[in-house]
Amino acid sequence: MMLHIPEVLTKQQVTELRQQLDTSQAWIHGQHSAGIQAQKIKQNLQIDVNSIIYQSLSPKILHAIQQNSLVKSAGLPKHILAPLFNCYQHDGSYGNHVDSAVQYSTATGQPIRTDVSITLFLSEPDEYEGGELVVEDHYGSHEVKLDAGDAILYPATSLHRVEAVTAGKRVAAFTWLQSMVKDDWQRSMLFDLDMTIMKLRQQVGDSEEIIHLTSHYHNLLRQWGDL
Structure with a gap:
């Protein structure tokens, strides 16, 4: 199931987040968090999880996701991992891949089965060209490019990619949850x-x-x- 979840964040919340993210010096190459195979196809930036700005902003995103009624109903969360932040620009992209089946909580080290992926858009669609999230399923390919503050929820088992951003900057938060219902x-x-x-x-x-x-x-x- 893919589900568009509108207004996880308000426009004011997005503006405040972007002001901090756009001026941050904590961006590092996304390959630092990628596996051996993914390093070959992952061309983006991510906020360093050890940085002060990450420790300040990630809990705010997590709280908004935890409180969202559609996330609760569609995802039936048992655990939600602390959200990460990424940025695509200058032809940055992420080729076809499936997310790792197990991630580890940065807070507890607890292994979390990744049943559901969530991407929360922090850039408006007209801020960048390209950058569509493309999710493959039994019914074909689905291109996703949402308003800032909106999120897409989809099975973590899905083959997916981020198309190259040919102009502008695509900023997003993303995370995974382990559901009470695996299937x-x-x-x-x-x-x-x-x-x-x-x-x-x-x-x-x-x-x-x-x-x-x-x-x-x-x-x-x-x-x-x-x-």
Whole structure:
């Protein structure tokens, strides 16, 4: 499942973040965080995770993601890794790849299974040319280029890439989460059911049928969830 999540950050929050990121001296080559294979295809910059600015800004992004109702419903997070920041410019790109299955928490060292990837755009689409996030699935290729403050959530198992940025600068935050429900199809079914229940509740209130549907939702989560 791919899901566009609007307004994870407000425009004011984006502006304040960008002012700090654009003047930071903590940008390093993205290859420092890449595996052997990815080093050959990864051409971008990332904020050094040991820098003061990273330690200041990453928790703010994490808090916004943790509080977002659509992330909660679609991702069913068990753990969310501290977000990272990247920048693409001067023909920078990231070729086709699949994210590592396991990442480690910078806070605890705990291994986290990466079920879901999240990219939070911090540049407006007209600030740069190219730079589309392209996600491949069974239904083809999907190009993503969202407004600043919006995020895309998609399965971490997906083959994906970032096209070359031929002009301007594309800045984003990104992270992964381990879901309580490992299987993407099951997460999608639960999300659709949750959204349907909420819409019906707005229309008819807590009817007996809504209560039954809600019970089915929670029993499915018990059946499929890994808590």
